[in-house]
Amino acid sequence: MADDKNRMGKVMNEQEKFEKRKKITKYVLITISVLFVFFMLVMPLFCIVSSSLKQGLGFYFKSVSSKYVVSALKVTLFATVIAVVINTFFGLCAAWVTTKFSFKGKQVLATLIDIPFSISPVIVGLAFLMTFGRLGWFYPVIRWFNSVFGANVRIAFAIPGVVLATIFVTFPFVSREIIPVLNAQGKDEEEAAALMGAGGFKIFFKITFPQIKWALIYGIILCTSRALGEFGAVNALSKTRGETFTLPLEIDALYMSGTENSITAAFAASSILVIIAVVVLVLRNILEYRAKKKGQEQAAS
Amino acid sequence: MYVEMKNIYKQYGDFRASDNVSFGIEKGKLVALLGPSGSGKTTLLRMIAGLETPNAGDIFIDGKRVNDIPASKRGIGFVFQSYALFRYMTVYDNVAFGLELQKVPKAEIKERVMKLLEITGLSGMEKRYPNQLSGGQRQRVAFARALAPNPQVLLLDEPFAAIDAKVRSELRLWLRSMVTQLGITSIFVTHDQDEAVEVADEIIITNHGKIEQMGTPSQIYKSPDTPFVAQFIGRPSEVHNYDTLNGFDKIEGADKAVIRPEFVKISKFGKLDRYMSAAETGIVEDVVFRGNRLDVTIDVHGIKITGEWSLEKDSLEIGEKVNLLIYRIYVMDDTKAYLCENKEMQEDDVFYI
Numbered sequence: 001m002a003d004d005k006n007r008m009g010k011v012m013n014e015q016e017k018f019e020k021r022k023k024i025t026k027y028v029l030i031t032i033s034v035l036f037v038f039f040m041l042v043m044p045l046f047c048i049v050s051s052s053l054k055q056g057l058g059f060y061f062k063s064v065s066s067k068y069v070v071s072a073l074k075v076t077l078f079a080t081v082i083a084v085v086i087n088t089f090f091g092l093c094a095a096w097v098t099t100k101f102s103f104k105g106k107q108v109l110a111t112l113i114d115i116p117f118s119i120s121p122v123i124v125g126l127a128f129l130m131t132f133g134r135l136g137w138f139y140p141v142i143r144w145f146n147s148v149f150g151a152n153v154r155i156a157f158a159i160p161g162v163v164l165a166t167i168f169v170t171f172p173f174v175s176r177e178i179i180p181v182l183n184a185q186g187k188d189e190e191e192a193a194a195l196m197g198a199g200g201f202k203i204f205f206k207i208t209f210p211q212i213k214w215a216l217i218y219g220i221i222l223c224t225s226r227a228l229g230e231f232g233a234v235n236a237l238s239k240t241r242g243e244t245f246t247l248p249l250e251i252d253a254l255y256m257s258g259t260e261n262s263i264t265a266a267f268a269a270s271s272i273l274v275i276i277a278v279v280v281l282v283l284r285n286i287l288e289y290r291a292k293k294k295g296q297e298q299a300a301s
Numbered sequence: 302m303y304v305e306m307k308n309i310y311k312q313y314g315d316f317r318a319s320d321n322v323s324f325g326i327e328k329g330k331l332v333a334l335l336g337p338s339g340s341g342k343t344t345l346l347r348m349i350a351g352l353e354t355p356n357a358g359d360i361f362i363d364g365k366r367v368n369d370i371p372a373s374k375r376g377i378g379f380v381f382q383s384y385a386l387f388r389y390m391t392v393y394d395n396v397a398f399g400l401e402l403q404k405v406p407k408a409e410i411k412e413r414v415m416k417l418l419e420i421t422g423l424s425g426m427e428k429r430y431p432n433q434l435s436g437g438q439r440q441r442v443a444f445a446r447a448l449a450p451n452p453q454v455l456l457l458d459e460p461f462a463a464i465d466a467k468v469r470s471e472l473r474l475w476l477r478s479m480v481t482q483l484g485i486t487s488i489f490v491t492h493d494q495d496e497a498v499e500v501a502d503e504i505i506i507t508n509h510g511k512i513e514q515m516g517t518p519s520q521i522y523k524s525p526d527t528p529f530v531a532q533f534i535g536r537p538s539e540v541h542n543y544d545t546l547n548g549f550d551k552i553e554g555a556d557k558a559v560i561r562p563e564f565v566k567i568s569k570f571g572k573l574d575r576y577m578s579a580a581e582t583g584i585v586e587d588v589v590f591r592g593n594r595l596d597v598t599i600d601v602h603g604i605k606i607t608g609e610w611s612l613e614k615d616s617l618e619i620g621e622k623v624n625l626l627i628y629r630i631y632v633m634d635d636t637k638a639y640l641c642e643n644k645e646m647q648e649d650d651v652f653y654i
Contacts, residue, residue, distance in 0.1 A: 188385030
């Protein structure tokens, strides 16, 4: 009996030790994560905001409303809107085709879609330059077009180039969000609808779209953030400040010019992007929360 | 014949899903396509529906060749294995979907949907979403949705596969009475022979893309045509040197046989009251509890035969010596199955008369 009790005590001890170790692991991991996020993310972002206000609110508003910054903001928003619209459409098509149909080279296509994820944006920019620039193989076509129609279309070092680079860099985001959802849902529902005589549009809007709605919105948000912040690819194709510069390029230019005022202005311009990023983040969380709540409501009632 | 398939071939890459399949189904019948997975039964169903196209052969519904008619115009109701209910629509909208596509007036849709929900026992659930229903209820919504546009033919792909055992047997009976009541020609796919035997008027057995046999459940059960059917139906023991068993002779060219549990009578050693000369002696090798009975495997000089043992009787122990009377066996060559009766017993019959 006594022996039994002893053994029990020992077992309890080991169990307690195990629980304790679990607790220690938990707190160590929490500390590491929090410290990392603080020093790598929160503090730098806070520095941007505080630095941008170093010379007062008046200077802040003056620098964000300067000619160059406003032009850069316009270019950025323009490129972003076009990139998001085109990539949403393209992403839907690509996701649809790779999940609902089987054909030769499907895997190749799926891999190609991911290229922008794995390739450096600078290389993308250079690639476009080598395609549409004066030395590019496509340049004769542009020149011919301009001479025939009397137009003055330019791609490299002009807005179209900026837009193209932004599209390229951001195009996998929408399809990458939708593909797993479409794969998980299978095609039974579409087949059932088709069997009852529903056409393609009806099937898409009544059956498929409700399934992918949240994934699509999430993909669009990611695509937007990425498009707003794109630097490398655009940098290779945009060289005129106040005309083709996007906000990240303008920030870089301000910072590089090195005067105290311009550095503060760079921070001020940066704060615009930070604010947009935070807004997007909040928007995303609201959407996620609503989606979750809706799911719970459906499951609960 | 109301639904008819003639010389159907279907190939997926190297895999032949349908290999010269021909069969006909009479109007109003409830038919089961029964076979192991990969035997091509679902492919046949999907080809009738128009969800797949055969590489060769003709499909007829109500005397009309439908190969070139799109799925939506064939007048088919289809119940998917996963039900494929529209998850973002209510039960009502699910059932009404097909009718709305046919531009049926709103009031008429409402009347029809409500009536279908009533006969499927779903009244009061029209505002629910599929994920708020139990498996059995979902199945019935799928059934109501398939029936809504008044199809000529109802096709069901493994309709009970995703439902738990108890509800499944209720739903089987429900489906059977529903289909008989409506008189709609129905074909369902299953890999479960109990389901096919219980529900269907006729069974079509498929294997490797071919039709092995077609007939009523009792025909299939009593006189299997092919070795595959003999082995597939029932829970038979497979035996090789069957001619060493008392009362059975070798059939030339046929060296395999199957013995169903219901073909053997097990008795405690020495307790067999008749046909002693036709019986075998064996040793109990394994006893498995099956709830309402025991499955007993007996070793008869090296041949293993499974029989049933009632729980009412004194239980059997492993290693116990028993008498075994085999009434009949199915002997098979490569293409045919033959029924063989125990000849010692028949001679006894003559004697008793």
